Amino acid sequence: MSLRDQFTAQMKLSMKAGDSARTSTLRMIMAKLKDTDIAARPKGIDKVADEDILSMLRGMVKSRHESVALYRQGHRPELAAKEEAEIAVIEAFLPQQMDTAATEQAVADAVVETGATSIKDMGKVMASLRARHAAALDMAKAGPLVKAKLSG
Structure with missing residues (x-):
């Protein structure tokens, strides 16, 4: 439906x-x-x-x-x-959102998948996350996680 x-x-x-x-x-x-x-x-x-x-x-x-x-x-x-x-x-009409642990795992997987090494690669990682998890991932929460992962 x-x-x-x-x-x-x-x-x-x-x-x-x-x-x-x-x-x-x-x-x-x-x-x-x-x-x-x-x-x-x-x-x-x-x-x-x-x-x-x-x-x-x-x-x-x-x-x-x-x-x-x-x-x-x-x-x-x-x-x-x-x-x-x-x-x-x-x-009630939206798909279930990922919890914090699942979001962190998705970010880590996307960083590895894209081969990102610096903050300059943040766009590639975010595009990968959006392509794979657009419905279940809050991109506003994922952004700071990606930034932190690539910064240090």
């Missing part, structure tokens, strides 16, 4: 269950997906692929994490809780 079909099926279930918060988040996801599809039309793409949808979902989660931090700074716990609930719904 494609992600688009999952969104629709989950929307129907949440509407039947009367879960307005989940329904609202799913509607937001579907609206963002429609915007993404429209943005891809000039490239000759009618509907974006699942990989692009996953990237879109990761962006939505990232922006919500930033909002949570700002709401906490502004002493607005009710708004932070709402954003965290949205994060939980969105993350």
Whole structure:
């Protein structure tokens, strides 16, 4: 089942269950997906692929994490809780992220595989990580690990 079909099926279930918060988040996801599809039309793409949808979902989660931090700074716990609930719904559609040990192992493997020896080779290592583990690896966490591995 494609992600688009999952969104629709989950929307129907949440509407039947009367879960307005989940329904609202799913509607937001579907609206963002429609915007993404429209943005891809000039490239000759009618509907974006699942990989692009996953990237879109990761962006939505990232922006919500930033909002949570700002709401906490502004002493607005009710708004932070709402954003965290949205994060939980969105993350349910994302593949499981690698834990720290698996991320460190993937970085070490990529360094060996690419033959990287200095910080100048960081781009090659990151490209290798992205090619192999794009769905399950948080590149923002992998970057500093790669830098540390190549620096010393």
